[in-house]
Amino acid sequence: MTTTAAREHWSSRIGFILVAAGSAVGLGNIWKFPFEAGSNGGGAFLIIYLAIVFSIGLAVMTAEILIGRTAQRNPAGALKLLKGGPWPAVGYLGILTAFVILSFYVVVAGWTVAYIVKLISGTISGSDPDALGAAFGGFIGDPVEPVLYAAFFMAVTAAVVISGVRRGIERAGRVLMPLLFLIIVLLAVRAMTLPGAAEGLAFFLQPDFSAVTTGTVVAALGTAFFSLSLGMGTMITYGSYLKPTENVPSAALSVVVLDTSVAVLAGLAILPAVFAFGADPAAGPGLTFITLPGVFAQMPGGAWLGPLFFVLLAIAALTSAVSIMEPVTAYLIDELSIDRRTATLGVAGAAFLLSIPSSLSMGLWADYTLFGKGFLDLMDFLATNITLPLGGLLISVFAGWIAHDRLCSELNGPDGGVRRFTHVWAILVKFVAPAAIAIILIDGLTG
Ligand code: TRP
Numbered sequence: 001m002t003t004t005a006a007r008e009h010w011s012s013r014i015g016f017i018l019v020a021a022g023s024a025v026g027l028g029n030i031w032k033f034p035f036e037a038g039s040n041g042g043g044a045f046l047i048i049y050l051a052i053v054f055s056i057g058l059a060v061m062t063a064e065i066l067i068g069r070t071a072q073r074n075p076a077g078a079l080k081l082l083k084g085g086p087w088p089a090v091g092y093l094g095i096l097t098a099f100v101i102l103s104f105y106v107v108v109a110g111w112t113v114a115y116i117v118k119l120i121s122g123t124i125s126g127s128d129p130d131a132l133g134a135a136f137g138g139f140i141g142d143p144v145e146p147v148l149y150a151a152f153f154m155a156v157t158a159a160v161v162i163s164g165v166r167r168g169i170e171r172a173g174r175v176l177m178p179l180l181f182l183i184i185v186l187l188a189v190r191a192m193t194l195p196g197a198a199e200g201l202a203f204f205l206q207p208d209f210s211a212v213t214t215g216t217v218v219a220a221l222g223t224a225f226f227s228l229s230l231g232m233g234t235m236i237t238y239g240s241y242l243k244p245t246e247n248v249p250s251a252a253l254s255v256v257v258l259d260t261s262v263a264v265l266a267g268l269a270i271l272p273a274v275f276a277f278g279a280d281p282a283a284g285p286g287l288t289f290i291t292l293p294g295v296f297a298q299m300p301g302g303a304w305l306g307p308l309f310f311v312l313l314a315i316a317a318l319t320s321a322v323s324i325m326e327p328v329t330a331y332l333i334d335e336l337s338i339d340r341r342t343a344t345l346g347v348a349g350a351a352f353l354l355s356i357p358s359s360l361s362m363g364l365w366a367d368y369t370l371f372g373k374g375f376l377d378l379m380d381f382l383a384t385n386i387t388l389p390l391g392g393l394l395i396s397v398f399a400g401w402i403a404h405d406r407l408c409s410e411l412n413g414p415d416g417g418v419r420r421f422t423h424v425w426a427i428l429v430k431f432v433a434p435a436a437i438a439i440i441l442i443d444g445l446t447g
Contacts, residue, residue, distance in 0.1 A: 026320030041211030068239025075233030110149030141363025200275030
């Protein structure tokens with residue numbers, strides 16, 4: 001078994017914050033958040049989302065990073081070390097979830113790469129929603145092309161993970177995250193200065209609480225968990241590469257602030273533009289691939305802003321995909337003493353095999369459904385609505401009740417510096433987070 005002494009660590013605190021933010025900022029923020037806000041009452045959704053992220057989200061983020069930093073192990077190994085008994089099963093559940101999420105995440109990520117190519121080459125152009133919808137449907141339904149893009153994306157992800165904690169993951173984060181911020185700020189400024197943007201801004205920022213239902217709160221909670229990369233041990237794994245002296249709550253807060261800023265910036269980049277060109281903000285998942293290319297086609301500078309938007313998505317997706325692959329790889333390295341290269345190639349290869357039915361479910365295999373869902377939707381549903389919230393619930397219970405004393409003393413450090421935070425954190429992980437997550441879980445199962 002690999003000893004703690006041999007474990008690689010992030011080179012600095014800022015390195016950790018960038019990789020953790022790189023994990024959190026992904027398709028969830030830029031693809032999902034704006035359309036969730038768009039179809040759940042705009043500003044009201046935003047307020048509920050912010051409240052959740054800075055209470056429950058921050059608490060569970062702190063719990064995961066702290067578990068990892070304390071144990072210096074992958075999710076299953078960490079829970080085994082800290083408690084044992086049935087608890088490592090939560091880690092195995094996370095590893096399984098990671099595998100499933102990775103398989104469909106690279107399919108959608110592959111679409112973003114394809115759209116960079118298609119917008120630049122002009123294969124996709126114009127602003128007619130029907131034509132754009134048909135082009136998107138035709139592309140994702142093709143049996144070969146999107147599978148190749150998924151394979152490409154998986155290969156790039158594996159290349160980063162193979163290079164290791166510092167030379168691979170941290171270096172990617174240091175280069176790509178600042179670039180991502182630059183692009184999204186540029187796009188937000190462009191969108192907000194369009195004539196007619198004010199209506200979209202008002203929609204996004206002015207809360208309409210009459211549109212709020214329990215469904216809104218559940219959607220905000222689910223989106224928050226997915227967006228913060230919580231519930232499957234990504235943050236446990238990244239925390240395990242932190243030196244034991246790092247201050248966890250302040251690092252967790254930085255990650256939450258960065259992730260939320262990007263989600264808000266994505267809303268500011270997308271919703272004003274959608275309103276300015278009279279498109280439908282509640283278009284749902286098709287907002288990114290059907291509505292936005294049409295919006296860009298009509299926008300001054302759209303010819304290069306369109307491809308740039310998809311570059312942004314691809315970057316965000318890459319640093320997230322890396323963080324979905326790493327917990328599985330870390331498990332194989334820590335627990336089964338497999339070397340990093342073999343472990344990564346094995347994970348990437350096996351997850352890619354599972355990507356194939358996901359991709360084919362958009363066309364050739366669209367008729368094979370279970371519970372009315374195709375394969376990709378089914379994998380997404382299983383992970384996002386069931387195993388992620390279940391994992392988050394169990395991790396909160398673990399931090400709040402099972403390993404609470406140990407984690408609290410780790411949180412306080414020798415100087416007892418963050419004791420006030422510790423009390424609030426304890427209440428959140430003991431009661432508030434488990435109760436709230438149980439609600440999403442039940443709703444997710446019945447809805
Ligand atoms: N947070 C990423 C996004 O917003 C996706 C992601 C990466 C993730 N790692 C995760 C989601 C772990 C859940 C759990 O797209």
